[in-house]
Amino acid sequence: MLNNSKWISYPENTQYHAPVFRRCFSARDVKKATLCVTALGCYYGELNGKRIGDFILAPGCTSLKRVQVQTYDITELLRDENKIEFTLSKGWFCGRLNSRARDRMKDVYEALRCEITLLHKDGSKEIIATDEGWQVGLSPITFTDIYDGEHFDANYVPSFVPAKVQKYDMVSLVKQQGEKICEQETVLPHRIFKTPKGETVIDFNQNLTGYFEFFVNAKAGDTVSFSVAEVLDKDGNFYTDNYRSAKSELVYTCREGENIYKPRLTFYGFRYLRVNSFPVEITRDSVKAIVLHSDMKRTGYLDSSSPLLNKLFKNILWGQKGNFLDIPTDCPQRDERMGWTGDAQVFVRTASYNYDVNRFFEKWLEDMRLDQYPSGSIPFIIPQFWDDCGSSAAWADAVTICPYQIYLTYANRALLKKMYPAMKKYVNHIGTQTKTKNLWTGCWHFGDWLGLDAPAGSYKGSSSEDFIASVYYYYSALLTAKAGKALGYRCQKYARLAENIRKSIINTFTEYKTQTECVLALYFDVTENKKAVADKLAKMIRENGKRLQTGFVGTPYLLHALSQNGYTELAYDLLLQESYPSWLYSVKQGATTIWEHWDGVNDRGEFWSKDMNSFNHYAYGSVADWVYGVACGIKTVEDKPGFEEIIIEPHPTKKLDYLSAGIDTVRGTVSSAWFKEGDSFRYEITTPAPTTVIIDGVIHKVERGTYVF
Ligand code: BGC
Numbered sequence: 001m002l003n004n005s006k007w008i009s010y011p012e013n014t015q016y017h018a019p020v021f022r023r024c025f026s027a028r029d030v031k032k033a034t035l036c037v038t039a040l041g042c043y044y045g046e047l048n049g050k051r052i053g054d055f056i057l058a059p060g061c062t063s064l065k066r067v068q069v070q071t072y073d074i075t076e077l078l079r080d081e082n083k084i085e086f087t088l089s090k091g092w093f094c095g096r097l098n099s100r101a102r103d104r105m106k107d108v109y110e111a112l113r114c115e116i117t118l119l120h121k122d123g124s125k126e127i128i129a130t131d132e133g134w135q136v137g138l139s140p141i142t143f144t145d146i147y148d149g150e151h152f153d154a155n156y157v158p159s160f161v162p163a164k165v166q167k168y169d170m171v172s173l174v175k176q177q178g179e180k181i182c183e184q185e186t187v188l189p190h191r192i193f194k195t196p197k198g199e200t201v202i203d204f205n206q207n208l209t210g211y212f213e214f215f216v217n218a219k220a221g222d223t224v225s226f227s228v229a230e231v232l233d234k235d236g237n238f239y240t241d242n243y244r245s246a247k248s249e250l251v252y253t254c255r256e257g258e259n260i261y262k263p264r265l266t267f268y269g270f271r272y273l274r275v276n277s278f279p280v281e282i283t284r285d286s287v288k289a290i291v292l293h294s295d296m297k298r299t300g301y302l303d304s305s306s307p308l309l310n311k312l313f314k315n316i317l318w319g320q321k322g323n324f325l326d327i328p329t330d331c332p333q334r335d336e337r338m339g340w341t342g343d344a345q346v347f348v349r350t351a352s353y354n355y356d357v358n359r360f361f362e363k364w365l366e367d368m369r370l371d372q373y374p375s376g377s378i379p380f381i382i383p384q385f386w387d388d389c390g391s392s393a394a395w396a397d398a399v400t401i402c403p404y405q406i407y408l409t410y411a412n413r414a415l416l417k418k419m420y421p422a423m424k425k426y427v428n429h430i431g432t433q434t435k436t437k438n439l440w441t442g443c444w445h446f447g448d449w450l451g452l453d454a455p456a457g458s459y460k461g462s463s464s465e466d467f468i469a470s471v472y473y474y475y476s477a478l479l480t481a482k483a484g485k486a487l488g489y490r491c492q493k494y495a496r497l498a499e500n501i502r503k504s505i506i507n508t509f510t511e512y513k514t515q516t517e518c519v520l521a522l523y524f525d526v527t528e529n530k531k532a533v534a535d536k537l538a539k540m541i542r543e544n545g546k547r548l549q550t551g552f553v554g555t556p557y558l559l560h561a562l563s564q565n566g567y568t569e570l571a572y573d574l575l576l577q578e579s580y581p582s583w584l585y586s587v588k589q590g591a592t593t594i595w596e597h598w599d600g601v602n603d604r605g606e607f608w609s610k611d612m613n614s615f616n617h618y619a620y621g622s623v624a625d626w627v628y629g630v631a632c633g634i635k636t637v638e639d640k641p642g643f644e645e646i647i648i649e650p651h652p653t654k655k656l657d658y659l660s661a662g663i664d665t666v667r668g669t670v671s672s673a674w675f676k677e678g679d680s681f682r683y684e685i686t687t688p689a690p691t692t693v694i695i696d697g698v699i700h701k702v703e704r705g706t707y708v709f
Pocket of ligand 1: 330331340343367612
């Protein structure tokens with residue numbers, strides 16, 4: 001791929017000043033013109049002053065072992081005489097966020113590689129490719145970085161020198177695999193106000209990921225400058241401490257007259273813009289926010305009679321939009337924005353119902369496959385931008401959980417097949433690490449991250465790490481066995497291993513002292529006395545005022561563990577709980593996305609901490625999968641994945657007047673709604689496939705169609 005071209009760069013590392021590459025060429029009697037392009041870093045391309053394509057932050061975020069190549073039909077942009085230009089940033093490949101890149105930054109920095117193929121009307125072909133004939137200069141983007149934002153000087157005139165050819169052969173070139181990132185929607189300012197400190201702030205009324213565009217008539221040399229924030233502090237002042245070291249700013253030097261600008265090579269996570277400098281009085285017409293995310297099609301719909309619950313559903317969608325930017329990031333704002341594996345596995349089922357994420361996960365899981373350590377260990381962030389990212393239970397298990405869920409939702413056998421060796425290798429790796437056969441003990445983990453029962457000063461809940469790890473060892477072995485079976489392999493090793501681990505867990509861990517421990521014991525069926533454990537869990541929750549204490553590990557399964565064991569009403573109590581800690585607590589506090597911490601802001605309006613306090617952290621949004629799958633009861637049958645066969649078993653409550661869920665599956669739309677009618681419920685069900693409807697324990701077998709019960 002791109003065999004005729006060479007990597008070209010600026011002659012030396014320009015640090016964070018973006019280089020611009022250019023080439024002029026004639027193109028007469030051309031029938032079709034195609035551009036194949038990629039970069040180490042991110043590129044922004046223009047042909048004859050017009051933007052090429054709509055891919056933002058191309059070539060995307062991948063394992064450092066590969067870069068994606070994009071192909072554009074540029075016939076329409078072509079003239080007889082042409083100028084093509086590409087501006088590059090260090091992006092994900094060698095920008096500040098990628099600490100692994102730092103060591104080699106002296107030798108490897110942003111570079112461009114492309115080929116333009118001109119197909120002439122007479123059938124002849126001409127290729128214009130990056131080589132020493134290209135020129136490069138320093139662009140008007142005088143600073144750009146994913147964490148820190150952008151500086152642009154509209155009066156800057158680049159001077160050009162010949163580009164330097166580089167031997168950057170450490171990355172392989174692959175065709176675009178994921179969904180492209182593109183501009184998805186525009187959000188207009190909701191209000192502009194002065195804070196008590198006297199700062200001018202624009203509120204978009206929605207925490208989002210993307211950038212903003214402004215318009216101003218100015219004098220040459222005037223400055224426009226904005227900073228971003230997700231929240232205001234308790235006094236109503238602009239608050240940026242939770243961005244940690246990420247500067248997330250835009251500084252723009254105006255040209256004389258009209259200036260319209262939006263950043264090109266960075267993104268921000270924000271709800272508020274602080275106007276640090278603007279040449280004239282800023283109005284609501286001066287600026288708009290532009291939402292960026294991977295180009296996923298919306299497939300899931302939830303609705304209920306509760307406005308608070310509906311707002312939670314919306315926040316979950318915004319959490320996904322804000323964090324599905326080529327990779328599933330933990331958060332889009334602070335100096336992190338990494339593909340945290342734990343967060344992704346916690347949310348993958350919900351993600352796959354809300355949006356079509358089949359291709360998105362195919363790409364990210366390929367990055368995971370490539371970044372798996374030779375030992376089989378899975379780094380806790382993918383792409384692996386940090387050194388020494390070992391395997392933590394519930395994080396590394398994304399290697400088994402994500403492909404298996406994508407298989408269940410979309411019947412994607414090809415992905416499962418591709419990932420199967422990585423799954424086996426990972427499970428085998430645990431066997432070499434553990435201190436106790438058939439358990440996973442004595443190793444380091446993130447534990448029940450952010451569990452509220454954490455000892456003072458710790459991020460880790462107090463659930464036993466050996467227990468959590470052993471349960472995930474069991475789960476990953478089980479999923480590997482199921483994957484092998486689904487793929488038609490005869491291998492019994494993982495099924496036997498899973499059964500042995502299960503037995504060992506039952507024999508070893510007999511006491512459950514936290515909510516999360518009870519939840520895991522129940523959900524993963526690793527206890528012999530489910531009734532007693534469920535009763536204990538229910539008691540703990542009730543004694544805590546019908547409130548949860550779970551972190552990243554326990555929360556996704558909490559409502560499932562309750563409803564599977566006769567405590568559906570208590571599950572609803574947790575879902576509908578409005579006081580801290582709960583899902584609706586953040587909604588009542590005005591959240592427009594999902595928070596990292598149950599107590600991101602406490603009752604007194606104070607922040608939990610400045611170190612780890614993201615207000616756009618999608619993981620706890622995984623509660624939506626209980627609403628789709630249990631409350632409305634839509635499930636695919638495990639050996640008929642992709643909703644080839646469906647089970648619909650709603651679990652209604654009188655605490656709501658109605659609840660509905662719909663998923664546009666690969667087979668068509670499935671929906672399930674229930675309405676409280678006096679003492680009973682009316683159910684409306686539409687299914688695209690043979691379905692077993694279970695209402696009040698009574699089984700109805702139906703074919704595709706719409707039914708009322
Ligand atoms: C991230 C989390 C992640 C965690 C690992 C944090 O900094 O934001 O979401 O899973 O580290 O424990």
